[in-house]
Amino acid sequence: MKYEVVMGLETHVELSTKTKIFCGCTTEFGGDPNTHCCPICIGLPGTMPKLNREVVKYAIMAGLALNCDISKISKMDRKNYVYPDLPKAYQISQYDRPLCERGHVDLSNGRRIGITRIHIEEDAGKLVHQRGKTLIDYNRGGVPLIEIVSEPDFRSVEEVVEYLEYLQLTMRYIGVSDCKMQEGSLRCDVNVSVRPVGSEDFGTRTEIKNMNSFTNISKAVKYEVQRQIDLIESGGKVVQETRRFDDSSGVTESMRGKEDAHDYRYFREPDLVTIFTDEERVDQIKKLIPELAHKKLERYIKNYGLSEIDAKLLVKYKRVADFFEESIKDLKSCRNCANLILSLIFSKFETEEQKEKFEIKVSPEAMNELLKLLEAGKIRNNVAKKTLEEMLESGKRATDFLSEEDLKGLSEQELKAVCVEAVRSNPNAARDYLDGKQKAVKSLIGFVMKKTRGKANAQLAEKFIIDIINSKN
Amino acid sequence: MVSKEELINLATLAKLEISDQDVDKLLADMEKIIDFANQINSASVSEVEFDSVNNLQNVYREDVVSRSYSQEDILKNAKTVEDGFFRLDNRGQV
Structure with a gap:
């Protein structure tokens, strides 16, 4: 039988506010254990949570970027469960009045993934299991999270990965999270079920937790889908349960069954007041949202005439896109700029993170100056490359390296003169050319380039050289 | 009415061990607590659009970051x- 996969995602994104959601402790990643803590975030009795204004703003920004409706009235609730990573024995989260509802993400295959809701909540502490002991670090406890819940709209692993990449890029663009999977600031649980193709009903689903990379998500989902199909084919039944993905063995294993499903006994958090967001506030926040990556991509392809591959590479990192756009001000074409960034500048970075940070010694103004010289024909491509190399190395401007001589350009007359000289000083090459060795011209062009310090137009030089050789005979 | 099963389930969720002897006494206590809390249902809320504190x-x-406590x-x-x-x-x- 043919099966169709049905998946839904719950994605947790750590917000990059300076402080935790309910206290002034720093949200910085790492640090010695239990040094980013205070009585509020370790849940001491008698403490009161104080909601961070930026958390609400960031969550609404995320909601708007994902086409959500922003709830006029929202509130916080207590989600009760007893586990050592949660010192209060409840997590302050949102239950029936999330901040954002009914959004969507459009995928490249034309399918639309519905977003059910986005709510804010606090992260839990971190349990460290070592040598048979369990140690707890509460530095992460109280770090603000948004949970983005999707509809069960995914039909393939590829769709899941594209959606997550989209979320990651969008959150980075609006600046609400760095979404680093390896540091846990982007995490997701996947609900997976299978059903016979054509069936309208959903199969029994399992939830896979603990996935911290796109590769793991891919592997875990593929494994789980096959496991469910094999189970059904062999006459068995999928049980509703929570499963953990073990990346060393590549399999998913049962964590807890339906009978152990949590009974969270949600109720309103009495220590926090209503979050009220009117249209005026929503409009204010809307203005904070920059052009999003997918819009930029469309514009780069349509208005700048870039290829999809190049445009994608440029928009993938917000800082690169910003640099690119500032560097091409008042230029006729942005091709040179795109090429120099993607070939030369990118070759200086080894990791994705370095590209993300995009720390270079060249300012967009300096880049723009160089590009203008190139576009005006005052310097040629190879000179521009060499100059940019030097600029990246030293942080100086193009004009610090290029002499008056370099920038004067080369008139056709001057070029012709150099070509004549080239032919005269290399009689062998000229003869070889006449004997049918086309390649001989290359060495003559090389001579011209060297003589003109790279300022010559190679095509034009070739034409002149050939004319000169032919006219002599 | 709170059933014995509900009480035991609550205790389990709260990681509490309760003995059989305690169950009846706790059931009675729980009953009183719920009756007390239920008074809130008699409050008139018709004019309130959404309850708030x-x-x-x-x-x-x-x-704004404030200083955390020392690890010690x-x-x-x-x-x-x-x-x-x-x-x-x-x-x-x-």
Whole structure:
């Protein structure tokens, strides 16, 4: 039988506010254990949570970027469960009045993934299991999270990965999270079920937790889908349960069954007041949202005439896109700029993170100056490359390296003169050319380039050289 | 009415061990607690659009870092400490 996969995602994104959601402790990643803590975030009795204004703003920004409706009235609730990573024995989260509802993400295959809701909540502490002991670090406890819940709209692993990449890029663009999977600031649980193709009903689903990379998500989902199909084919039944993905063995294993499903006994958090967001506030926040990556991509392809591959590479990192756009001000074409960034500048970075940070010694103004010289024909491509190399190395401007001589350009007359000289000083090459060795011209062009310090137009030089050789005979 | 099963389930969720003898006494207590809390249902809410705490809304703290406590202070009440961490004891307690 043919099966169709049905998946839904719950994605947790750590917000990059300076402080935790309910206290002034720093949200910085790492640090010695239990040094980013205070009585509020370790849940001491008698403490009161104080909601961070930026958390609400960031969550609404995320909601708007994902086409959500922003709830006029929202509130916080207590989600009760007893586990050592949660010192209060409840997590302050949102239950029936999330901040954002009914959004969507459009995928490249034309399918639309519905977003059910986005709510804010606090992260839990971190349990460290070592040598048979369990140690707890509460530095992460109280770090603000948004949970983005999707509809069960995914039909393939590829769709899941594209959606997550989209979320990651969008959150980075609006600046609400760095979404680093390896540091846990982007995490997701996947609900997976299978059903016979054509069936309208959903199969029994399992939830896979603990996935911290796109590769793991891919592997875990593929494994789980096959496991469910094999189970059904062999006459068995999928049980509703929570499963953990073990990346060393590549399999998913049962964590807890339906009978152990949590009974969270949600109720309103009495220590926090209503979050009220009117249209005026929503409009204010809307203005904070920059052009999003997918819009930029469309514009780069349509208005700048870039290829999809190049445009994608440029928009993938917000800082690169910003640099690119500032560097091409008042230029006729942005091709040179795109090429120099993607070939030369990118070759200086080894990791994705370095590209993300995009720390270079060249300012967009300096880049723009160089590009203008190139576009005006005052310097040629190879000179521009060499100059940019030097600029990246030293942080100086193009004009610090290029002499008056370099920038004067080369008139056709001057070029012709150099070509004549080239032919005269290399009689062998000229003869070889006449004997049918086309390649001989290359060495003559090389001579011209060297003589003109790279300022010559190679095509034009070739034409002149050939004319000169032919006219002599 | 609170059933015996509900009571035992609640105790389990709260990680409490209760003996059989305690169950009847706790059931009676629970009954009283719920009756007390139920008084709130008699309040008139027809004119209130959405309940709020003391009619307050949007009370926020600015996103400014304040000093955290020292590790030593944070761990002061911990039963067991190891390398700056809280350590769970055999019963899973902090």
